[in-house]
Amino acid sequence: MAGMTSSVPALNRIRVGSAPDSWGVWFPDDPRQVPWQRFLDEVADAGYEWIELGPYGYLPTDPARLAEETRRRGLKVSAGTVFTGLHRGPAVWDETWAHVSDIAALTQAMGASHLVVIPSFWRDDKTGRVLEDRTLTPQQWRDLTSQTERLGHEVRERYGLRIVVHPHADTHIDTEENVTRFLDATDPDRVSLCLDTGHYAYCGGDSVKLIETYGERIGYLHLKQVDPAVLARVVAEEVPFGPAVGRGVMCEPPAGVPALEPVLTAAQSLGVDLFAIVEQDMYPCPPDKPFPIAERTRGFLRSCGV
Known part of the structure; x- marks a missing residue:
C-alpha cells in the first residue's frame, strides 16, 4: 500500500561485510584457494563494501597496492586477523608481537580500526592431533588474560587499533563458561x-x-551459522574443527542456527556502530561455489534490515 514502510527495522548501526573465509580461504597461499583478485572482484559484485584482510599474505601486503585494488572495486577494510598463543605466557611475547606488528601496520594503513585475535588451537585443525590439554591451568588462565590485556594496550598505543578476541572451536576460549570467564x-x-x-x-x-x-x-x-544435524554428529564423534568444516558444519544462512535476525536486533539495541562480517567456513571448496552463496547471503541480510 502506498506510503507504508517496510516492517523490517532499519538496523542502521550494523555495517555488513564479508571475508576471504567465505571464499574458502584459510591460508596465505594454497592451490585449492581462489586467487585474491577473484575474491576481491566477487565480494564486490556480491554487494559487499567491507572486507577483512584474511590470512596475512593472501591479499597484497603492500599498503599502496592493496589500497588501489580495494578502492577501484569500492571496497574498504574493516579488520586484520592475528593468531596468538598468549596462554603460554611472557616467553612467547616477542614471537607474538613480530606476527602481530606486521598485520597491525597493514590494518592501520588500510584505515581499519579493529584487529581480530584468534587464540591458538589445542587440537590441529587439519590432522586432529592433540597439541596440548584442552583445559587451561589457573596459571595459564592468568597468562592468557594478562598477556591479552598487554596486547590490547600495545596495539592501541602503537597502531590505534582495538583488539577483538574471537572465541573459536578447538581453542581455549570456546564455550559460554570459558568466554565469560575470559571476559x-x-x-x-x-x-x-x-x-x-x-x-x-x-x-x-x-x-x-x-x-x-x-x-x-x-x-x-x-555472522555464521551451523547445521545442527552435522554439528550433532561432529560432537558425538569428537571430529576436529577442520574436518568438521569439510563435512559442511558451517552452512549458508538462513538454513542453520542461530537465527541471525534476533542477533542483529540485539546488536542494534546496544546503540553502538558494529561491523558484522559474514564468514562461512568452506575450506576447501570448488572455486565457483562461493559467489552465488555470497550473493544470496547478502540478499538475506538485506531482508533482515542490514
Missing part, C-alpha cells in the same frame, strides 16, 4: 570480543544471551 578476568578498556555466532553455537553458546549480558564487551561480529 570477567580482562579489562574492558583493553579487551573486547569478536562474537562469531557460528563458533559460539558450535560450542553450545547463545549469542543473543551473550549480547544481552555482556553487551559492553561486544566490539565486533562475525
Whole structure:
C-alpha cells in the first residue's frame, strides 16, 4: 500500500561485510584457494563494501597496492586477523608481537580500526592431533588474560587499533563458561570480543544471551551459522574443527542456527556502530561455489534490515 514502510527495522548501526573465509580461504597461499583478485572482484559484485584482510599474505601486503585494488572495486577494510598463543605466557611475547606488528601496520594503513585475535588451537585443525590439554591451568588462565590485556594496550598505543578476541572451536576460549570467564578476568578498556555466532553455537553458546549480558564487551561480529544435524554428529564423534568444516558444519544462512535476525536486533539495541562480517567456513571448496552463496547471503541480510 502506498506510503507504508517496510516492517523490517532499519538496523542502521550494523555495517555488513564479508571475508576471504567465505571464499574458502584459510591460508596465505594454497592451490585449492581462489586467487585474491577473484575474491576481491566477487565480494564486490556480491554487494559487499567491507572486507577483512584474511590470512596475512593472501591479499597484497603492500599498503599502496592493496589500497588501489580495494578502492577501484569500492571496497574498504574493516579488520586484520592475528593468531596468538598468549596462554603460554611472557616467553612467547616477542614471537607474538613480530606476527602481530606486521598485520597491525597493514590494518592501520588500510584505515581499519579493529584487529581480530584468534587464540591458538589445542587440537590441529587439519590432522586432529592433540597439541596440548584442552583445559587451561589457573596459571595459564592468568597468562592468557594478562598477556591479552598487554596486547590490547600495545596495539592501541602503537597502531590505534582495538583488539577483538574471537572465541573459536578447538581453542581455549570456546564455550559460554570459558568466554565469560575470559571476559570477567580482562579489562574492558583493553579487551573486547569478536562474537562469531557460528563458533559460539558450535560450542553450545547463545549469542543473543551473550549480547544481552555482556553487551559492553561486544566490539565486533562475525555472522555464521551451523547445521545442527552435522554439528550433532561432529560432537558425538569428537571430529576436529577442520574436518568438521569439510563435512559442511558451517552452512549458508538462513538454513542453520542461530537465527541471525534476533542477533542483529540485539546488536542494534546496544546503540553502538558494529561491523558484522559474514564468514562461512568452506575450506576447501570448488572455486565457483562461493559467489552465488555470497550473493544470496547478502540478499538475506538485506531482508533482515542490514
